[in-house]
Structure formats: C-alpha cells, structure tokens
Amino acid sequence: MDKTYHPKAGEITQEWFIVDANGQTLGRLASQIAHTLLGKDKPNYTPGVDMGNFVVVVNCERITVTGNKLEDKKYYRHSGYPGGIKEVSLGHQLKKNPDRVITAAVKGMLPKNTHGRNLLKKLKVYSGPEHPHQAQNPKPLA
Helix, strand or coil, X not given: CCCCCCCCHHHCCCCEEEEECCCCEHHHXXXXXXXXXHCCCCCCCCCCCCCXXXXXXXXXXXXXXXXXXXXXXXXXEECCCCCCEEEEEHHHHHHHCHHHHHHHHHHCCCCCCHHHHHHHCCEEECCCCCCCCHXXXXXXXX
C-alpha cells in the first residue's frame, strides 16, 4: 500500500512573482493571484500546507471592471456602534484606496481560516509602478 505524500518544510520552495494590473479585469486577476498564493500551480500541491508563492501587484489603480460595477458594487464596513455602517462604491474605493480593492477580491477567494489569513500576508499590493521588493527578483506571472 502506498503512503500519501506530504511535503516537508525543506522541500517547499517559495518564489516571488510580479503582476502588472494595468488594464486587467478585477475578478480574473484576483482568481489568478489566489491560485498562485495557494500554490495550486505546483505539481506537489497539498491542501492545507503553505505551498504558495509571494505575489506583488503593481498599478492596481488601473484595473478594469465590466458593466456598471464602478457605481453598483459596494464595499461595507461597520464601526461597531449602532448605525455605524459605511458604504463605499467601487469607483470611489479605486480613487481613495485602490490596494484594498484587489486585497478584498483575493481575500474572498482564499480559505476562511488561519491558512487563508496567512496566505493573504504573502500578497503585496501597490497603487503605482514602484515596489520595494526588487531584492527578491520577482518573475512576471504568466
């Protein structure tokens, strides 16, 4: 009987990838990033094990969306007080905090547990073309 393969800590290699979000669709980009963060592109992928790579996203303010999502899609947050719910449209969020748009989209595609929260820490999102991760030599994500 064959035993199930479980990768050891020394067998896991984590790489850095860079994604230019200029002109890309939000949902398609987020699913590609989540797929890479989870490590599903690796042949030795194991669920529940941190096999994923680091992803750096630049130019996140230049993403595109289809339809009327700039006005219709809403982001909600609550202060914890009665009547403390705040509502922001996607268009306003892209102008004010464009990094939160991609982070929220990717977060929704990751597991809702400790593993997913740890994977989200490997996502680095920047609104402009500059990023401080040149020393890691990120490769373009295909």
